[in-house]
Amino acid sequence: MxxxxxxxxxxxxxxxxxxxxxxxxxxxxxxxxxxxxxxxxxxxxxxxxxxxxxxxxxxxxxxxxxxxxxxEDDWKAPDTGSLENDLYEVAAEVVRYFTEPALKELPTASVLAAFQSPQAAEALHDFYADRHVRMVPIAERAVARGEIPSGTDGDELVRAVCGPIFYRLFLSRESVTVAEARVSARAVAVAATSGAFVPVPHSED
CATH class of the missing domain: 1.10.10.60 (Homeodomain-like)
Structure with a gap:
C-alpha cells in the first residue's frame, strides 16, 4: 500500500x-x-x-x-525437521504473542484497529500476506521429506493451524495455551498427510 x-x-x-x-x-x-x-x-x-x-x-x-x-523484520519460518513441529512452532508463537502480558497489547490492538480503519485493515492483511510468503518453505520441505503430497496448499496449512487459535482469542473468548497449539498442529499435519490440503480441480459441467 x-x-x-x-x-x-x-x-x-x-x-x-x-x-x-x-x-x-x-x-x-x-x-x-x-x-x-x-x-x-x-x-x-x-x-x-x-x-x-x-x-x-x-x-x-x-x-x-x-x-x-x-x-521489515528478519523473521523466518521454523525448520524443525517435521511438518507437525513446524506448524506447532508457528501456532505457539501466535499464542505467546497474543497472550503473554508483555506482548499481547499491541497485536490485539492491531487486530481491533483493522475493524475500525480500512487502511489499518489493508496493512494488517499485507503483514500476514508477507508472513504467508515466508512460510512457503514449511510445505515445500514437508513435500520434499515425503510427509505430504505434492500440490499441498501451504497457505491453507497456515490458516488451518492458526484458525482455532484466533477463534478462541477473538470469538469464543476462551483461554489459549501452547497445549491448544500442539493439538491444532497435530490435527493439521494428519489432515495434510491424507491430502486434505491439495486443491481439488473444479469439474466443468
Whole structure:
C-alpha cells in the first residue's frame, strides 16, 4: 500500500519515521485505535505535529504505516525437521504473542484497529500476506521429506493451524495455551498427510 511517509529513506528522515511509527505502536497498545491522535503521537515522538500531519495525514495513516514495519523484520519460518513441529512452532508463537502480558497489547490492538480503519485493515492483511510468503518453505520441505503430497496448499496449512487459535482469542473468548497449539498442529499435519490440503480441480459441467 502506497501510504505517504512509509518509504525508507536514510538520515534524519528515517530517524523521524522510526520515532513517529514506534510512538504510534506504543500509543496503539496503550490506548487503542479509538483514542489515538496525531497530537499524542507527535508529543510522544518529539516530532512536530505539522510534520506528522504532512507525512501521515491521520491516525489511520499512522497505524497503517506502523503496521507495515512488520515486513521489515528478519523473521523466518521454523525448520524443525517435521511438518507437525513446524506448524506447532508457528501456532505457539501466535499464542505467546497474543497472550503473554508483555506482548499481547499491541497485536490485539492491531487486530481491533483493522475493524475500525480500512487502511489499518489493508496493512494488517499485507503483514500476514508477507508472513504467508515466508512460510512457503514449511510445505515445500514437508513435500520434499515425503510427509505430504505434492500440490499441498501451504497457505491453507497456515490458516488451518492458526484458525482455532484466533477463534478462541477473538470469538469464543476462551483461554489459549501452547497445549491448544500442539493439538491444532497435530490435527493439521494428519489432515495434510491424507491430502486434505491439495486443491481439488473444479469439474466443468
Amino acid at each position: 502506497a501510504t505517504s511517509g512509509t518509504q525508507r529513506p536514510g538520515g534524519r528522515t528515517e530517524r523521524t519515521r522510526q520515532a513517529v511509527l514506534h510512538a504510534t505502536l506504543d500509543l496503539l497498545a496503550e490506548r487503542g485505535f479509538g483514542e489515538l491522535t496525531v497530537e499524542a503521537v507527535a508529543e510522544r515522538s518529539g516530532v512536530h505535529k505539522t510534520t506528522v500531519y504532512r507525512r501521515w495525514s491521520s491516525p489511520d495513516g499512522l497505524v497503517a504505516a506502523a503496521l507495515q514495519m512488520g515486513a
